[in-house]
Amino acid sequence: MELLGYRKVWVPRDLSEVTTIDHAAEADPADAGMSRAGIDRIWGAVENLYRTGLQPALTIVVRRRGQVVMKRAIGCLRGNGPGEREDRVALSPDAPICLFSASKAISALLVHKLAEDGALRLDDRVADYIPEFAAHGKGRVTIRQLLAHRAGIPTLPIKHPDPSLLRHWDAMVSLLCLAPPFDPRFEKQAYHALTGGFIVGELVRRVGKIELREALQQWLAEPLGLQRLSFGLPPERRHEAPLHYRTGPKPVWPITAIATRVLGVDFERAVTASNDDGYLSSVVPAGNLYASADDACRIFQMLLEGGTLEGRRVLREDTVREAVRPVGRIQFDGMLNLPIRFSPAFMLGENPVGLWGPNCREAFGHIGFMTVLCWADPRRDLSVAILNTGKSVAPAAVLQMARVVGAITRACKPVR
Template structure:
């Protein structure tokens, strides 16, 4: 074991063989005993992160775990750039750091949803109102009855649109106005009844409502309602040019994606798996605002967001969200049932993927947890029963492989070591 000093105590940074690629935010981490954990419990959790890295699917991992509002782990492992599959660690390789920004992909949906709930809190919208009340053109294909609440819980009836029909292919996802046109014209699929994850489409419609009602750019609303009140450095859609050299690069990893999984992935992502990864590293992707898929954050910032939700909307003595707003946002809206996009049983609130007993997205016996998954294996979540909030960010994009077992073991370790109340 390799250890480093943190104040007056030693902090385990894990396997000595990985110490040279491990970064520790020593100033932030508190003693495990201060939050009801043992040192061995924290070591076990971090060991799970190391095992996840050793699976080979993730060139970089950043992880932040809060317990009872205090940071017990805020660390990185691996290379932010220059350490992907088949790459040598040349002169331009750069280690990831705990404060390295990484694209959250679909984990961004939780922030978009909370902004919609915030606008409802402010009296700007009614979540039970039809979308066409705010976007009159949203009537194509029988969607005129679809409500905001239905979109938040993935029952809007427009889970995907055919980007291939547009002249520019998947780059259309970076054209806001064109996306709104395509979505408004798309036919509905049993709106309000059929559960089907809206991978990209729902975010654009929800953000467009915010813009129409407030007269503000979506990113400005985010900035004033979340980013500034929470004191975030990044935590915004897209990335400014000054900060792009710090962004971790995404890589295709894991086993090759073949039919039928490749077909399902393409339908959900509106582009081929490899193409999505390639586009995500481009300047034009970072120039764009994709409300369901390109918020950039550190693991600590993601954990901070979920901790604010755990703390009834309070951060730094300031009421960021009303407690009743959070209660509605995390309340189950859809019981566990088959999701026709993801092809697995899912349980949703109006904006979050919910935990499941005996085992769900956030580990074993996490039925009270809420958060969101991002492409692929990115996770941000809060578990009120364990008084924890966490952010797990990875740069390898892998569907199948041994990393799934390592991920399950890590989530199990977090759940078992942070005992339920």
């Protein structure tokens, strides 16, 4: 359906036609301290989100007390984008989907791994390792500030950047090194949507003497047994991944202005670019990690368990504590215009209510392109990954996703 710029996907009356559940992977809710009714309420909230017609494809994995209690998909891999009338192919729960900005949290762990190995310290200056970053007073910026969106480089120092620029790593790093800072005193938090990731990645390359794809594979994917985690998506695997679509109403001002300020390009162009070969073939540390929901959830479960998963240590406990430690007090972000706390990796929860539900101050995670959500909540012994392909400014998209989060937190009572 596409009427006056409003885009929705076809939704069958019987959602079982577009639902896939990995029953073999799902444990008995009672073994994880949950009820079947709680699981049903979560899934009911997911189904209500799908019924909006704003999400062509969605996968979800929920772990409670270390056990998978939900591993499901709803929607189509192919044939059900807005206005499409092709043969529909059901989505697998293991389909790789782009994490968008949730990529930042995982890319940050590569820097924390270097710190764990003694190759750098978070309170070292970025310019100690990338000397050219010191231009315009940025020599005082620490790695911790960079990871917590306080490095003063939320945008590129050029007007109307073309998405193809993301393919040119050295040019991106050079532009950001030469950029004057957003805040010369480096006291203001300003979300670095894509920019900071290139400096983070350059740190990994220069300090670790390793390319990011190899670091990701060796330090996270292999130890955790992640089969689908990658920067971008190689051509031979693209048939496994659903496309991304702009859904809902056509964005208008002020949404267009906010999107352009945060993303660097307009909303619709950003969605289109995410399906292009240039984006899929590049390394964009802050924006183009692909993973299955299970892969993403396993990473957050590892963090929840203090750096181990299934008896295998991936990071030290003190490394995980440092990754989730808040940087400064909560403040209105200079780009997002929302009150939010960051650690040197994650968006943090709040009391009495925050990004990750009610009374979630201990929780940590990251949002990607508004409705991709990955988080862990130690208070509830919970880890979650919700990946999806609909990019929408429709209020229902955010409202219904908030109801999914609410259903999850209500079903998982605090364990301490």
